[in-house]
Amino acid sequence: MTRRPTALILLLALAACGSPGERGRDGERGENVGATDRGDAIARAETPRIVLVTHGQSADPFWSVVATGARDAGTELGLRVEYQAPGTFNMVEMSQLIEAVAASRPEGLAISIPDGDALAPSIRAAAAAGIPILSINSGARVFRDLGLRAHVGQPERDAGFAAGRRMAEVGVTRALCVNHEVGNIALDSRCAGLEDGLREAGGSMLVLAVDLADPEDAQQRIRGALARDPGIDGLLTLGPAGAVPALSAVAVMRTSGGLDTTLELATFDLSLPVLEAIREGEMSFAIDQQPYLQGYLAVVLLHKAIQIGAFPDGVIRTGPAFVTGDNAAEVIRLVGQGVR
């Protein structure tokens, strides 16, 4: 008698994790074409299941675009697509996710590899279980060592190089590379690429390390660096979170008359503040690695690997693409739809 409420609560708790288990949540699963009359269980068994495991939290706007791309491909091809990511940036948790996903035997697996050292054992184990795997977004340098054949993403150094060339074209001779995580190889190679691109035209580059946990301090550092070296006529930030303090630093210096030269601003990756700054002409361009394509292509490629055993070889480049004043308004519209 007294136990009935507790039993009810236990059931409720189970329902909390159980009801989404019906796999019918919108967007979690592709459409099942022509298999409905044979019963859901059979349809489920016959629908190939592709899982993405990434290091990006699902609330992060960048990664929700990746997930949307993957789901759209799933809907178009009639596949079940699942997106999994750890709650925080955590390689321990991510490797456990890979273990669980591999144990559930999906037909295809796409993994982002921000830390090859930490994820190697679980990725190798999943590959040994015979699951077709490719890496997305991060892992261009390590995917071959892990025995994977293809990577879908933007080569960082090439993207930096393209940014350097573009800056040189608009007359930049000395650029500041604002790096919010010196020591992170992916970010360091963006700056190195920028340097190469500028050097081609006789320009030069210097790195400024900032800590984005303290945007006020980052802004002060950027102002300091620009004041110290008046020869700087270009500035590249390595992410939208760094672009905001850079924009405000430049705005403050312009109004106080501390900046009399032209200064071309650019950044890696998109966000609404960045796109609006480009539309208003405060920023020249953004380098777009097109996260939608990373999710979309991963699913399409894995589908063909499952279907006909065809698998590409090497890096499939989803970027760099550029957003400039010409297309910023259009991209803003597409950001609203969650696809850019």
Place this chain on the structure above:
Amino acid sequence: METEPAGARSLRVRRLLARPELAAALGAAVLWIFFTIQAGEPFLSRAGTAAYLNAAAPLGILAVAVSLLMIGGEFDLSVGSIIGASGMSIMLLTGHFDWPLWPALAATFALCLSIGYLNGIIVVRTGLPSFIVTLGMLFTVRGLTIAISRGLTGRTQLGGLDGSAGYEAAGFLFASSPLQPFRVSVIWWIGLTAVATWVLNRTRYGNWIFGAGGQPETARNLGVPVDRVKISLFMTTAAAACLVGIIQAVQFNGADTLRGTLQEFWAITAVVIGGTLLRGGYGSAVGAALGALIFGLVRQGIVMIGVNADWFQVALGSLLIAAVLFNNQVRRLVEQRR
């Protein structure tokens, strides 16, 4: 034999109901059945079983130690930061200062024990709630870990431990898979649960822990060194956190300053699901181990049935509250009948 007296039977039932780990055992069984039905053969396979046991093991090691401390009447919120600190300490000593691995492990372990000692001595000397003291320690240790790592290397993530001398032997002890695909940490988890259970139920020190948590004044009057017991318990939780930090550094071939984030709360969750009371003096190490098993089952089971991992926290939170309500109901029932 076949007609057991009704009184003896009800006594036996009552004893079973009075076990602190009852809710956790039932919960784990129900979850296991639920995921078996939902996910089927992949969940029952070796790989599936290893997926949840491997995920439960680090938390299990931590939770068993935390259960002893909580039975002893105190909290430790600093364990998560100690996991991060111990990993970075190993990486800095081997990578930045070029120590061989074993001395680095020993120095790291000593560092962890001294953090635990510091927690204990502050709590015992000042009489401040351990919740506050160890919360302060959580921020201090996490902040120091980030500041020192950044200061010395400019990075918050360090890899390449396999290059240091002694990695092979350490790998065998902390990160091997003697029975593929199960990790050696599962053995640590089960072994430490057995040791803790034996200490609690079979030794004088175990009695002291119950006394220090349940009736500290009475225990003191009976000659139990309550302060020393508490300090040693804080050192135990720090040591367990250290072991988890070492296992993860060796297994993942590197460390991250943020590693162990939130583990203090997962550990308390596992301990409470396992039937240990927040006010101390009552609980079980087996319950804590089962609490960790529930954590692993839910975390990995959800992924295996294809539900987004975002739902994990929802499920675990609901289970925590359900388990405590269940425990309270059963305890009331048992006490009424007495």
